[in-house]
Amino acid sequence: MPISLQRRWRPSKVIDLRTTGQEPGTCQKCGRHDLRFVHLIEHPDDGSMQVGCECAARLCYGYDPKATESKLRNLWARRSRWLTRNWNTSRNGNDTLTFKHQGETIRVTVYRAKFGGFGCCVTVGRESFFLPGKFATTDEAKLTAFDRLAEALEW
Numbered sequence: 001m002p003i004s005l006q007r008r009w010r011p012s013k014v015i016d017l018r019t020t021g022q023e024p025g026t027c028q029k030c031g032r033h034d035l036r037f038v039h040l041i042e043h044p045d046d047g048s049m050q051v052g053c054e055c056a057a058r059l060c061y062g063y064d065p066k067a068t069e070s071k072l073r074n075l076w077a078r079r080s081r082w083l084t085r086n087w088n089t090s091r092n093g094n095d096t097l098t099f100k101h102q103g104e105t106i107r108v109t110v111y112r113a114k115f116g117g118f119g120c121c122v123t124v125g126r127e128s129f130f131l132p133g134k135f136a137t138t139d140e141a142k143l144t145a146f147d148r149l150a151e152a153l154e155w
C-alpha cells in the first residue's frame with residue numbers, strides 16, 4: 001500500500017437506533033433515511049458525522065460496518081430474550097438469575113429497595129457489584145444488569 005499523508009475518517013461508535021427508539025436514522029452523507037444502524041465517524045479536520053453502512057465502508061479505510069452491525073443485531077436478540085430466561089424467586093422474594101460464564105458463576109439479584117423501587121446486584125464469583133441508582137420496575141433493573149454484563153463480558 002502506498003504511503004499517504006491524507007488524514008482519514010475513522011469510525012468511533014455504532015448505534016442501534018432500535019434500542020434508543022429513534023429508528024429510522026438518516027445518513028448525513030448521502031441522505032439515505034431508512035437506517036436502523038448509524039455509524040458515527042470522525043475526521044481530524046472535518047469533524048464528525050453519522051452515516052449508514054455503505055458510506056461508512058466507503059469513507060473509513062479498512063472498516064467493516066456490516067460485521068459491527070451483525071454483532072449488535074445478535075446482542076439485541078439476546079437482550080430481548082433476557083427477561084424470559086430462567087429467573088427464579090429467592091426465599092426473600094427477590095428475582096434471581098444464575099448462569100455460568102467461562103467457568104465463573106454469575107448471579108443477578110433484583111431486590112426491593114428501602115424507600116420504593118428496585119435495586120440490583122450482580123455477583124461474579126465472590127465479588128458483588130451493586131448497580132448504582134434505583135429502578136422503577138424489575139424489568140428495568142434486569143435490562144440495566146444485562147447492559148452492564150454485555151459491556152463487561154464483551155457479548
Ligand SMILES: [Zn+2]
Nearest residue numbers: 027030052055
Ligand atoms: Zn450514506
